Amino acid sequence: MARAVTPKKKAINTAAAWAIGLLIFFPILWTILTSFKTEATAIADPPVFLFFDWTLENYQVVQDRSDYMRFLWNSVIIAGGSTLIGVMIAVPAAWSMAFVPSKRTKDILLWMLSTKMLPAVGVLYPIYLIFISMGLLDTRTGLVFILMMMNLPIIVWMLYTYFKEIPGEILEACRMDGAGLKEEILHILTPMAIPGIASTMLLNFILAWNEAFWTLNLTAAQAAPLTAFIASYSSPEGLFFAKLSAASTMAIAPVLILGWFSQKQLVRGLTFGAVK
Amino acid sequence: MATQQSRSAARWMMAPAVVLLLGWMLVPLVMTLYFSFKQYLPLRGGDLGWVGFDNYIRFVTSSAFWPSIQATLLIVGGVLVITVGLGILLALLLDQPMWGQGIVRILVIAPFFVMPTVSALVWKNMFMDPVNGLLAHLWKFFGAQPIEWLSQVSMTSIIIIVSWQWLPFATLILLTAVQSLDTEQMEAAEMDGAPLLSRFWHLVLPHLSRAITVVILIQTIFLLSIFAEIFVTTQGSFGTRTLTYLIFQRVLESQNVGLGSAGGVYAIILANIVAIFLMRIVGKNLDA
Numbered sequence: 001m002a003r004a005v006t007p008k009k010k011a012i013n014t015a016a017a018w019a020i021g022l023l024i025f026f027p028i029l030w031t032i033l034t035s036f037k038t039e040a041t042a043i044a045d046p047p048v049f050l051f052f053d054w055t056l057e058n059y060q061v062v063q064d065r066s067d068y069m070r071f072l073w074n075s076v077i078i079a080g081g082s083t084l085i086g087v088m089i090a091v092p093a094a095w096s097m098a099f100v101p102s103k104r105t106k107d108i109l110l111w112m113l114s115t116k117m118l119p120a121v122g123v124l125y126p127i128y129l130i131f132i133s134m135g136l137l138d139t140r141t142g143l144v145f146i147l148m149m150m151n152l153p154i155i156v157w158m159l160y161t162y163f164k165e166i167p168g169e170i171l172e173a174c175r176m177d178g179a180g181l182k183e184e185i186l187h188i189l190t191p192m193a194i195p196g197i198a199s200t201m202l203l204n205f206i207l208a209w210n211e212a213f214w215t216l217n218l219t220a221a222q223a224a225p226l227t228a229f230i231a232s233y234s235s236p237e238g239l240f241f242a243k244l245s246a247a248s249t250m251a252i253a254p255v256l257i258l259g260w261f262s263q264k265q266l267v268r269g270l271t272f273g274a275v276k
Numbered sequence: 277m278a279t280q281q282s283r284s285a286a287r288w289m290m291a292p293a294v295v296l297l298l299g300w301m302l303v304p305l306v307m308t309l310y311f312s313f314k315q316y317l318p319l320r321g322g323d324l325g326w327v328g329f330d331n332y333i334r335f336v337t338s339s340a341f342w343p344s345i346q347a348t349l350l351i352v353g354g355v356l357v358i359t360v361g362l363g364i365l366l367a368l369l370l371d372q373p374m375w376g377q378g379i380v381r382i383l384v385i386a387p388f389f390v391m392p393t394v395s396a397l398v399w400k401n402m403f404m405d406p407v408n409g410l411l412a413h414l415w416k417f418f419g420a421q422p423i424e425w426l427s428q429v430s431m432t433s434i435i436i437i438v439s440w441q442w443l444p445f446a447t448l449i450l451l452t453a454v455q456s457l458d459t460e461q462m463e464a465a466e467m468d469g470a471p472l473l474s475r476f477w478h479l480v481l482p483h484l485s486r487a488i489t490v491v492i493l494i495q496t497i498f499l500l501s502i503f504a505e506i507f508v509t510t511q512g513s514f515g516t517r518t519l520t521y522l523i524f525q526r527v528l529e530s531q532n533v534g535l536g537s538a539g540g541v542y543a544i545i546l547a548n549i550v551a552i553f554l555m556r557i558v559g560k561n562l563d564a
Contacts, residue, residue, distance in 0.1 A: 005373050014375045017372075021379075027402075090293055112293070119540075122541065123304035123305065123308055123540065126303070206389060212392045241408065251394055255390075258389075259385070259386070259388070271449060271490050275449050275453055
């Protein structure tokens with residue numbers, strides 16, 4: 001409901017919104033700033049905000065001490081793999097529900113969503129047991145599978161809402177022209193669906209990247225992603241604010257940038273189309 | 277218009293997703309139910325036979341149960357009040373004309389993309405540390421005695437951390453709803469001289485009611501199962517042991533699988549009560 005307002009009112013709005021925006025963003029900003037301080041500066045009293053000797057040594061220390069790259073790689077594989085496989089399974093399902101709906105489509109969609117509501121802790125031990133017996137504990141394969149299942153309902157659901165927006169007339173027209181199912185999918189639907197599929201993948205990559213129940217409980221040294229890497233800093237050891245900040249900055253930077261592009265999809269993906 | 281052929285093709289295309297999700301739902305669920313009726317201690321004798329509803333009774337009669345329910349409700353309730361309340365105000369503000377709207381939006385949304393272990397640890401150490409935390413500095417600046425956040429006011433601390441994480445979500449969804457508000461109606465009310473508060477009460481709030489409901493339901497489902505925030509801050513001590521955390525401790529820490537599984541069944545029932553309401557709203561929207 002944007003309307004024309006007086007410059008004075010606009011200035012007040014701007015000031016208020018920026019103040020609140022910066023306040024909310026401040027913990028992230030402070031973490032990023034602290035990551036460039038020395039440990040001594042990080043706990044200086046009174047705190048130093050901008051004017052200190054910037055250093056990159058924390059990043060070096062974190063990498064040397066804990067092999068950050070391995071955790072990063074695990075995160076990339078787990079988040080990327082689970083998203084990719086999830087989309088491969090979900091595209092056909094969402095396609096058929098959007099374009100060949102039957103009486104049960106709605107029930108199936110709602111049922112899929114309901115599996116997402118199952119609290120993870122309720123099935124912790126069974127999954128743990130299955131993982132042990134199949135040798136999946138602390139493997140990336142196991143986590144790819146778990147996170148894929150966790151997010152499959154959201155992926156199906158998001159794709160469904162995107163596919164629904166592709167006009168049915170186009171499909172009818174190409175059926176009239178005698179195009180088979182294969183042509184229909186390859187030449188008509190895929191090009192139109194690519195933006196939707198890309199947004200779905202983006203949001204689910206972020207959700208998988210940040211998942212912190214299964215990744216904490218099912219990994220140890222080998223397959224631990226960044227969530228678990230950060231959790232290892234929960235027992236403090238001497239001065240460590242700057243190192244913690246450097247590790248945190250490295251863990252959240254990739255997703256903060258991706259998140260930038262996925263603001264719009266966030267609403268669609270997380271409300272299941274209930275708010276438009 | 278759909279032919280018989282395309283119908284059967286559609287069924288095949290749906291099959292992998294349906295079968296996988298069915299397995300994902302049923303196999304662990306049946307196992308949890310199975311264990312919940314057993315005395316099962318993997319490290320102390322293993323499977324000690326069927327015990328009927330013993331685990332269910334012991335779980336609710338243990339001294340840890342009611343405090344955990346209380347902690348859970350307090351966290352869920354506190355976070356909901358804060359995020360929905362501030363979210364409405366923030367959404368209305370962000371909807372106003374201003375300079376740099378896009379950037380402010382990104383600043384506000386950013387916390388949502390921070391992984392839970394990071395936000396919990398950053399808050400715990402760099403803000404809430406009683407000696408070196410920023411809040412301690414702030415308190416000292418005003419001549420007050422710094423608070424030991426995570427032990428003295430542990431619950432408030434957890435609520436602050438989790439609210440910070442979820443405020444962006446509430447704001448973003450409420451903002452989407454605010455933007456679809458009927459401008460003409462608002463302007464007409466403004467011209468008729470309706471005061472700001474009554475415009476908010478009679479026009480804005482009813483329009484937002486559905487979005488608010490959705491925010492409440494979705495957040496409740498996620499908040500009922502928060503884990504990492506407690507895992508890296510208090511480990512469930514100082515009265516912050518939620519139902520989820522209690523079950524986690526029973527199952528993995530004390531390896532009392534039967535008891536933990538019975539707790540798990542309670543958690544599943546609790547989540548389902550919320551889910552039913554959410555599904556009803558989502559389902560209605562599917563018809564429209």
